[in-house]
Amino acid sequence: ELSFDGRDITRRRTEERVRSGIGYVPQEHSVFARLSVRDNLAVGSLSNSDASAVDRVLAIFPKLGQRLDQPAGTLSGGERKMLAIGRAMLGNPKLLLLDEPTEGVWIGVIEEITERLIELAKNISVVIVEQHLDLALRVADYAYVLDRGRVALQGEAGKVRSDPELLRYLAP
Incomplete structure (x- = not known):
């Protein structure tokens, strides 16, 4: 049984789980590669009526703002992870689930992602499955x-x- 916010969500569809307040960033295939950064964010904001939500994501991950018209599949591994996290945040999650958020990410970008996750964890619950021990223990x-x-x-x-x-x- 899987419960969230006092409700059984075991058999709930993905979109129902998102609407209930769960954001998920998978380990692989976390962005729509053929869509632009802007369109990936638009997909994430479908359930969010707050027009300034995308601006908040771009404030968290400013590199994405420089690449709005670029296909997501051409981003670096770290930029794709930032986009996936940002897209998940557009659903206004109470709980953010991250599966290996630094896999395939250059070491120099890991620190940036770590700092952003520390900030996010101040306002929402974050669950990370991660082999990069320093990141995990700094965020957790x-x-x-x-x-x-x-x-x-x-x-x-x-x-x-x-x-x-x-x-x-x-x-x-």
Whole structure:
């Protein structure tokens, strides 16, 4: 069973989950490659009547504003991730789910994405599945470390970071 905001959403369609306040950024294929950046954002804002929502996304990710007419498939990996996060934010989520937001992203852009996620996490709940440990523990208040599908460590992010057992799971 999958519950959100006190309601069973197990069998809800994707658009119903979005309307209930869940934003999702998948690991791969997170943008419509043939559509422009502008059109990708327009798709994300279909359920949002706030005309200034796109402007807020462009304020969070200013690089996107420089590429509005560019096909999304020609963006760098980091820019595609920013676009996918921005598009998800246009649904005004209460909960943002991110699957590997730094996969395929140049190390120099990871810091920018991390800073934006820290800011977003101040206002909404953010759940990240991430192998980039520094990003995950900087964004998270609470962390789970999985080992072969089971929870090996959990707790406040700072405590997990300083737990001597963590190294055992990072370098088996």
